[in-house]
Amino acid sequence: MFRKILIANRGEIACRVIRTARQLGIATVAVYSEADANAQHVRQADEAWPVGGPRPQDSYLRGDRIIAAALEAGAEAIHPGYGFLSENADFADAVDAADLVFIGPSAATMRRMGSKAGAKDLMQAAGVPVVPGYTGEDQSPQLLEREADRIGYPLMIKAAHGGGGKGMRIVRNREEFLANLLSCQREAAGAFGRDRVLLERYIESPRHIEIQVFGDTHGNVIHLGERECSAQRRYQKVLEESPSPFLTPELRAHMGAAAVQAGRAIDYANAGTVEFIVAPDGSFYFMEINTRLQVEHPVTEMVTGQDLVAWQLRVAAGEPLPLAQADVRQHGHAIEVRLYAEDPEAGFLPGSGTLERLRLPSPNGHVRIDSGVVEGDVVTIFYDPMIAKLIVWDEDRERALARLREALAQCEIEGPKSNIGFLERLASHSSIVDGSIDTGYLDRNLDAFLQPAGIDHKLLLAAATTRLLWLEAAERAQAATGADPTSPWNLADGWRLGHAGKRDLAFLHGGARIHLVAQGAGGDYRITTGDNEVRVCGARWSDGVLSARFDGQARRFSAHADDCRIHVHDGNDRLQLRPTEVYRRQGPVQGLDDRRLHAPMPGRVVLVNVEPGQRVTAGQELLVIEAMKMELGLKAPRDGVIGDVRAAAGDVVEADAVLITLEP
Incomplete structure (x- = not known):
């Protein structure tokens, strides 16, 4: 070793x-x-x-x-x-x-699998099922268009080198082909340095199921079961699990055998993943082999009880595989999700900044946390914005999903925005619970997983109650340091001569300002929001738990508060608020700035599609910016004429920088 x-x-x-x-x-x-x-x-x-x-x-x-x-x-x-x-x-x-x-695997193996086109040809020769398509070296647009017509629509254009959802487009008719081809080639060249693409038939409503394979230098190749990765958004995996809820024992055996066959065909050694696309009728086709350890490998480790990194080290040191195929055992069900610094409600824009607060569940036999950051660290613009991987395990899928929901409820991230709420809605959605999701489901039904407009009233009341209890506790703590800690003047009950202790509270949520009025103290309040008044009785906040009766209905929330923030969670939904000053000078209402195109995040300009004096229409793509390995097309907010173009391809720009001005 x-x-x-x-x-x-x-x-x-x-x-x-x-x-x-x-x-x-x-x-x-x-x-x-x-x-x-x-x-x-x-x-x-x-x-x-x-x-x-x-x-x-x-x-x-x-x-x-x-x-x-x-x-x-x-x-x-x-x-x-x-x-x-x-x-x-x-x-x-x-x-x-x-x-x-x-x-890892040898350079020769990587070269065989580094081209999706060459890999498909090799697998087809080895008897592994492949999707019909075109993998040739002739990349002229005219020939590719003819091949697309031959394959038939819908079809997929894919970068021949690379992965991770980059350089992939679905084309549903001939009229869309050339524009999508050029876009795909540009993205592939930027991400992987080569713009070669392949074409393949697009399987409608497919599932994405991959098999973990392992080989050694002694000629042994085995598999360690499958991972289902069908929950995807724009080809990026969102939730991975093992075993797959779709596979029958017979189909699992057939896919495992095909994956081992693929590994043997290229003399595979070390960790690899054979990815298959699976049609609703159970027919499956080879997509690619990832010649490395996968991001989602922990779910395989959780159900097999094996440490795949330890296997990698032993195989690389010349040792044989620790187990034979017959000795591989799987037990229970594991699920993985990834916590990202991103804003789902703004098109999943990646975020950056200091992790002002980071609370993750404590690891145990059912919950695993793989992370590279702690509270106070900075999520930078230069790399992937993942904060942590959350992996859960239990005896069966139903209980594993319950573990996932419980673990997500314990997560708190302050600083950059995060996808925790999105993942919570995902883990509770019927399509995930019944295991019926396909790879396009999230993109077709994305609104069902995004935060609804407005604020849940019960969560707002819980947050206000938590704030009141925190203020009273803070006043008591401050009074305890004074000469007369029992003085009534030190009570945070809002009492004033001539009225019944009215207090104003103000919070910020997503840039909006929320105003409430409260009366009472010691856990008994009347809270007014607009024309609605609610009686809060018996409120207690201890060890991160708020319990109270709201108009007679008893409720329980997890709750955190400090001078800068309030976070409440009812077991299904969460709300984060920032306290702000009650009274402030009101400035003019700021409307949408449709005269300037701003950078939504720090990043690098990839492409500028317009020049000064050019007429554009609403929705037309003016510029493409790249940040955290993602491309974002910035579009015209209205019809107009381009004024100044203040950025060029290759420029690194800061968030909110003006990139283009738009005249009437």
């Missing part, structure tokens, strides 16, 4: 590899960019080496600097994690040339 390894990655996966390495007595070396000098993976590793600037291409994609760090640190092997250099055959070759061990 290795004595010291370097981890050529960052964040959650680097911390994950460090954890297993430490259990095996292996010393760890981390690498970090200028943006990650204080990151958790740097703090957790035994030593860490700087490798460049904040942009990935200046640091985590600099294989030469990473190998130099490994040699100088005395590491014997490099674990690439996932993303960055994990599926880069040239990097694997360079590691080998430096007399280091690459903890």
Whole structure:
């Protein structure tokens, strides 16, 4: 076994590899960019080496600097994690040339699978089912359009190199083909450095089911069961689970055998994932092999009881697989979701900023947290905005979903916006509960998973009650430091000579200001919102739990409050408010700025589609910006004429920067 390894990655996966390495007595070396000098993976590793600037291409994609760090640190092997250099055959070759061990499949295997087109041809020759399509090297638009007509619509255009939902388009008729082709090629070139695409028939209402495979250098290849990843938004996995609620024992056996067959066809060694698309009738087709450890590997670990990173290290060190196929056992049901700094109500725009408050459930036999950040850390614009992976396990799927809902209810994130509310609605939705979802379901029904307009009245009352109890507790604590702590002048009951203790409360929610009026003290209040008055009796707030009677109906909430925020949760929905001053000077109402196009987030300008003096129509794409590995098209808010164009392709812009002005 290795004595010291370097981890050529960052964040959650680097911390994950460090954890297993430490259990095996292996010393760890981390690498970090200028943006990650204080990151958790740097703090957790035994030593860490700087490798460049904040942009990935200046640091985590600099294989030469990473190998130099490994040699100088005395590491014997490099674990690439996932993303960055994990599926880069040239990097694997360079590691080998430096007399280091690459903890993953060989460069030759990667090259066979690095092209989706070549992989499909190889799998078809090996007898693995593949989707009909075109994988040729001739990429002329005219030929691709003819091949599309031959395959028939709907069809999918996919980047031949890469993954993660980048460079993929569904085309439903001939008129849409060329525009989607150019868009797909541009995105593929930007994400993967190559614009080659392949075409394949689009399977309607498919499920995405992948098989975890493992091989060693002794000729053994096995699988460790499946993961269902059908809950997707724009081809990005949102919820992963094992086992799949769709597969029968017979179909599971057939897909497992096909995955092993695929692994044997390319002499696969180390961890890999064979991804299949599955039609409603149970027919399945090979999509691709991911030649690395997958983000969702913890669900497989939870149901098999195996540590896949430990397997990776042992196989890379030349050991045989720890188990034969007949010895692999699966027990229970596991589900994974990912907490992101993003705003679902604003099109899932990625966020950045300091994690002012981060509360996650305590890990135990049923709940696992894989994270690369802690409270006070910064989510930067340079990398994926994932905060943590939340994985739950229980004896069956119904109980695992209950565990997931309970765990999500315990999560609190303040600072950048997060997708926690979206995940909670997902975990309770009938399509997830009954296991009937397909890969396009979320995109077709996205509104059902977004936060409804307005504020739930019962949550608002709970938040106001929590605020009142917090203010009273704060007054008591302050009074306790004075000369007469029992003085009635120290009571936070709002009493004034001539009226019955009316108090005004004001909160901010999503930029809107909310005003309430309260009377009473000590847990008994009358709270007025607009024309509605509610009597609150017996309110108690202790150990993060608020209990009270609202107009006679007893309710219980989890609740947190401090000087800057209030967070309440009723077991299904949550509300976060920020206290603000009650009285303030009212300025003019700010309407929509339809004369300027602003950057919605920090990022890099990828494409500018217009020039000064050009006429545009409402909804026309004017500019494309990239941030956190996502592209966002910015569109004209109305008809008009382009005035100034203040950004060019390649420019790095700050949030709210004016990019384009629009004249009448």
